Amino acid sequence: MRHDLWAPTLLRALVALVFAAVTVFWQQPSLEAGRWVMALFLVGTGLSAIFLQVRINRNETVDLGASRSIPQSYGVLYVLGGALTAVVATSNWLFVLLSAMILGLCGLTELVLGMRFRGQFPLGRDWTLCGVITVFAAMGMVLVETLGAKAELGVVGGAAILIGVTQLIAALSLRHDARVADSAASPPARGA
Incomplete structure (x- = not known):
């Protein structure tokens, strides 16, 4: 199962970290440019969730029950x-x-999904944490609305740093666990 989860998780981490880097180092974004950067971040995050759904669907051992299509x-x-x-x-x-x-x-959808599968699914805790961070980013955006695009993108960029680091660690952990499972499953080579 972990084989199918690490690549979409890594994609989400990269999308979040690129967005975070852009928003942190961009000193005076205009509304026009800011909305395109936010749009690309939202689309990239969505595509990583759809990619995760494709990977979950192709793995018959993953049982999320009625929640199976929520990432999509x-x-x-x-x-x-x-x-x-x-x-x-x-x-x-x-x-x-x-x-x-x-x-x-x-964020609320991901939070609920994470809470439901927190101990049962490898990404349950990560979904919970990312859901909470995303909800707080949404609230933060509303709170700094009068301060302009830099503040609005900065709030979401700060959240993206946390999500990116969390997802990067999760992706690397899933990849490592998949390799360990592969080496344990393969028979040892015979020496001559």
Whole structure:
């Protein structure tokens, strides 16, 4: 199972860390450029969730029950939210409203999924932590709305750092566990 989980987790980590690096070092983002960066972050996060869903679907040993398609659901919501943010968010308040709603809904969904599978699924704890961080990022965006694009992107960028590091550690751990399982499953080579 861990073979199928590490690559989508790594993709999400990379998307979050690239977004975080851009927002931390970008001193004076305009609303126009900021909404495109946020849109790309939302779409990238959504695509990593859809990639995770594809990997979960191809593995018959993963049993999430009725929750099996939830990563795809919030992945699609992220992608649609990113597209809406890029196209519709022409004013600062609309940018904050759309971004915060998408982050809040997806974060709550991921939090609930994580709480449900916290001890049963390898990504359960990571989903819980990322869900909490995403919900706080959504709330933070609303709180700093009057301070402009730098503050809004900075709040989400700070959350992205935490998510990126968490997901990177999870991906490396899953990859390591998969390699250990492979070496334990393969028969030892015979010496001549």
